[in-house]
Amino acid sequence: MRKTIIILAAICCLFSCSKEAEVSSPDGQLTIDFSLTESGVATYRVSPKGVSGELGFSLIKIADLGVADSTMTDAIDLRDGFSIVNISTSSFSETWETTWGEEQYITDNHNELVVELKHKSGIRMDVIFRAFNDGFAFRYRFPEQVGLDSFMIMDEHTSYRFDNEPIAWSIPWRTEYYEAIYTDAPLLSKDSMCDPITLQWADGSYGYLHEAQLVDYPAQNFYIADSSVCTYLTPWQNGVKAYCRAPFQTPWRMLILTDNLSDLCASRIMLNLNDPCAIDDTSWIRPMKFIGIWWGMHLKTMTWRQSPIHGATTANMERYLRFAAEHHIQAVLAEGWNKGWEGYEGVWPDERFSFVEPYSDYDIEYLSRLADSLGVEIVCHHETSGQAGQYQQEMEAAYDFMKAHGITAVKTGYVSPIITTLDGRQYNCSQSGVRHYREVIQTAARKHVTIDNHEPVMPTGLQRTYPNLMTQEGIRGQEWNAWAADGGSPASHVCTLPFTRMLAGPADYTPGVFDFSNPVQPNTRVHATIANQLGLFVTMYSPLQMACDLPESYMKHPDAFRFIEDVPCDWKQSKLLMGEIGQYVVFAREDRHSDDWYIGGTTDDEARTLKLDLRFLPKNRTYTATIYRDAEDADWRTNPYAYTIEEMEVNAETTLQIWLASGGGFAIRLHAKD
Numbered sequence: 001m002r003k004t005i006i007i008l009a010a011i012c013c014l015f016s017c018s019k020e021a022e023v024s025s026p027d028g029q030l031t032i033d034f035s036l037t038e039s040g041v042a043t044y045r046v047s048p049k050g051v052s053g054e055l056g057f058s059l060i061k062i063a064d065l066g067v068a069d070s071t072m073t074d075a076i077d078l079r080d081g082f083s084i085v086n087i088s089t090s091s092f093s094e095t096w097e098t099t100w101g102e103e104q105y106i107t108d109n110h111n112e113l114v115v116e117l118k119h120k121s122g123i124r125m126d127v128i129f130r131a132f133n134d135g136f137a138f139r140y141r142f143p144e145q146v147g148l149d150s151f152m153i154m155d156e157h158t159s160y161r162f163d164n165e166p167i168a169w170s171i172p173w174r175t176e177y178y179e180a181i182y183t184d185a186p187l188l189s190k191d192s193m194c195d196p197i198t199l200q201w202a203d204g205s206y207g208y209l210h211e212a213q214l215v216d217y218p219a220q221n222f223y224i225a226d227s228s229v230c231t232y233l234t235p236w237q238n239g240v241k242a243y244c245r246a247p248f249q250t251p252w253r254m255l256i257l258t259d260n261l262s263d264l265c266a267s268r269i270m271l272n273l274n275d276p277c278a279i280d281d282t283s284w285i286r287p288m289k290f291i292g293i294w295w296g297m298h299l300k301t302m303t304w305r306q307s308p309i310h311g312a313t314t315a316n317m318e319r320y321l322r323f324a325a326e327h328h329i330q331a332v333l334a335e336g337w338n339k340g341w342e343g344y345e346g347v348w349p350d351e352r353f354s355f356v357e358p359y360s361d362y363d364i365e366y367l368s369r370l371a372d373s374l375g376v377e378i379v380c381h382h383e384t385s386g387q388a389g390q391y392q393q394e395m396e397a398a399y400d401f402m403k404a405h406g407i408t409a410v411k412t413g414y415v416s417p418i419i420t421t422l423d424g425r426q427y428n429c430s431q432s433g434v435r436h437y438r439e440v441i442q443t444a445a446r447k448h449v450t451i452d453n454h455e456p457v458m459p460t461g462l463q464r465t466y467p468n469l470m471t472q473e474g475i476r477g478q479e480w481n482a483w484a485a486d487g488g489s490p491a492s493h494v495c496t497l498p499f500t501r502m503l504a505g506p507a508d509y510t511p512g513v514f515d516f517s518n519p520v521q522p523n524t525r526v527h528a529t530i531a532n533q534l535g536l537f538v539t540m541y542s543p544l545q546m547a548c549d550l551p552e553s554y555m556k557h558p559d560a561f562r563f564i565e566d567v568p569c570d571w572k573q574s575k576l577l578m579g580e581i582g583q584y585v586v587f588a589r590e591d592r593h594s595d596d597w598y599i600g601g602t603t604d605d606e607a608r609t610l611k612l613d614l615r616f617l618p619k620n621r622t623y624t625a626t627i628y629r630d631a632e633d634a635d636w637r638t639n640p641y642a643y644t645i646e647e648m649e650v651n652a653e654t655t656l657q658i659w660l661a662s663g664g665g666f667a668i669r670l671h672a673k674d
């Protein structure tokens with residue numbers, strides 16, 4: 001539940017109409033300058049980093065035109081011809097409590113500048129800037145005004161120019177459901193990019209270009225023009241970017257700027273730019289670890305549809321539920337429990353799924369009673385096949401059906417026969433898609449249902465407002481290591497994600513493979529050791545965290561599985577201890593519900609020794625450290641199963657030397673002694 005500790009908001013000063021305005025961060029280190037050029041182009045410049053750009057739109061008033069599909073020649077060009085009407089600044093400081101997260105308390109400390117503009121066409125548009133100690137953000141606002149009730153945004157003309165060109169880590173726009181490997185190259189050499197982009201400068205500083213609070217607007221993508229990064233909004237099928245009604249405000253455009261990678265990972269600007277929690281009673285929202293009838297289907301040893309190797313049978317689910325109860329795993333996912341998978345033969349079915357009809361060999365009544373008696377939850381699965389329209393009509397009934405069976409969490413999916421579209425028409429990340437996913441979240445909130453959204457739009461921090469949106473995909477997850485034609489993700493992938501996709505919010509990556517054989521696709525596999533897979537439970541944050549392998553795989557290594565049983569998925573605080581994008585990463589996190597700490601790390605193909613300084617621990621406390629690490633002969637290619645487990649006493653003065661094999665990693669539980 002949201003808890004405000006300090007609120008301090010004050011309108012500081014009002015300027016008369018001026019050509020220029022500025023606002024600085026609370027620590028005075030970052031300044032945003034706003035100015036208009038001679039021809040009335042709205043521009044900004046941020047120092048000391050040297051980021052600048054132009055602000056503007058092309059839009060069409062619907063009342064003028066009367067039709068929804070028109071050409072750019074009709075557009076009003078809001079790129080010059082602005083004058084300043086008013087300027088105001090204010091300060092804000094608040095510490096709020098998260099429902100769940102990497103941090104229990106988050107401080108939002110910023111200064112705001114509002115520039116009210118008038119365009120020569122008569123249209124009024126405001127730009128709101130926020131200066132934080134670790135970056136800045138701005139959004140556009142179209143206030144209520146005569147003649148602008150209804151309009152179409154044909155283009156947003158926001159640009160970012162950097163005095164010093166950084167390296168950019170990104171994936172191209174239109175990447176299939178954002179499921180790709182982030183690659184690095186000089187920013188201006190990139191072809192196209194989608195949100196988010198991680199920036200790395202030669203002086204060791206970092207940036208993160210993303211957006212926050214994406215509501216009723218398309219997701220942002222980028223292209224390079226005139227040595228600048230320019231916004232390209234995901235269009236509707238007819239080319240229109242957004243249908244809007246004034247008053248209207250866009251999502252925040254944000255850029256985190258920090259001197260080092262730890263501060264980049266610690267930045268909470270994105271969450272601070274989202275609205276406070278809109279759910280009064282959040283007691284039903286619970287972070288959980290889960291296992292599931294899932295990996296077998298990706299390995300093709302089970303099927304979603306009814307068959308001799310159907311995964312979601314009563315007997316199989318009972319086995320999973322009992323295993324979860326015995327091993328302190330709170331929930332079990334069952335995919336393929338419902339009718340609609342019949343046509344699935346390696347090609348995605350173009351048919352409708354039922355969300356209320358179980359297969360005849362899946363006794364939902366019995367399994368719900370059993371789950372209840374065991375104290376284990378069931379995670380439901382709604383694959384929509386991208387049929388958003390159908391889902392929108394049926395989701396209420398689907399959630400009622402879940403609730404009638406004691407189920408509160410659902411994994412939704414949108415794998416469409418026409419990739420990356422909803423209903424075969426609109427992009428998932430278009431305004432249409434953004435509207436759909438929000439309706440799902442809001443309906444689910446009303447019904448007290450939590451969501452794990454696969455094939456989503458890129459997350460932008462909406463979980464602050466609707467914490468029932470617990471985790472999302474939008475990542476090249478573990479499943480690719482079962483069937484990807486390229487052989488599986490390189491070991492560097494999970495050393496890149498914590499600095500790229502994961503900074504946009506929790507991801508359902510599904511760590512925890514313990515059996516690296518792949519009977520159907522022997523050339524595709526997980527490029528990791530067991531110790532690496534354990535480390536992911538700390539480095540890859542998700543409040544619904546799936547341990548993806550089969551119970552029988554876990555029972556081959558029960559001592560290593562102990563870490564998965566112990567590790568929580570809700571944290572009091574989190575710290576990046578060390579890392580280099582794409583090479584290695586080490587996080588330490590403090591359990592939200594005890595004084596225990598957990599450390600996890602992974603490396604790329606390079607074996608390395610890391611020196612862990614435990615100085616972050618509280619002084620005068622001793623911990624029993626259980627260390628799960630690669631054995632001396634471990635290597636993801638030749639010996640992924642070789643690990644050692646050792647126990648020792650440690651405190652804030654301890655330094656640990658940990659060797660990580662190629663594709664290896666480690667995990668440590670630090671249990672606080674009384």
Ligand code: NOJ
Nearest residue numbers: 335383413415454473479
């Ligand atoms: C894609 C999801 O990412 C995956 O986890 C799921 O098993 C399949 N769709 C089937 O719905």
Ligand code: CA
Nearest residue numbers: 177454455473
């Ligand atoms: Ca997927």
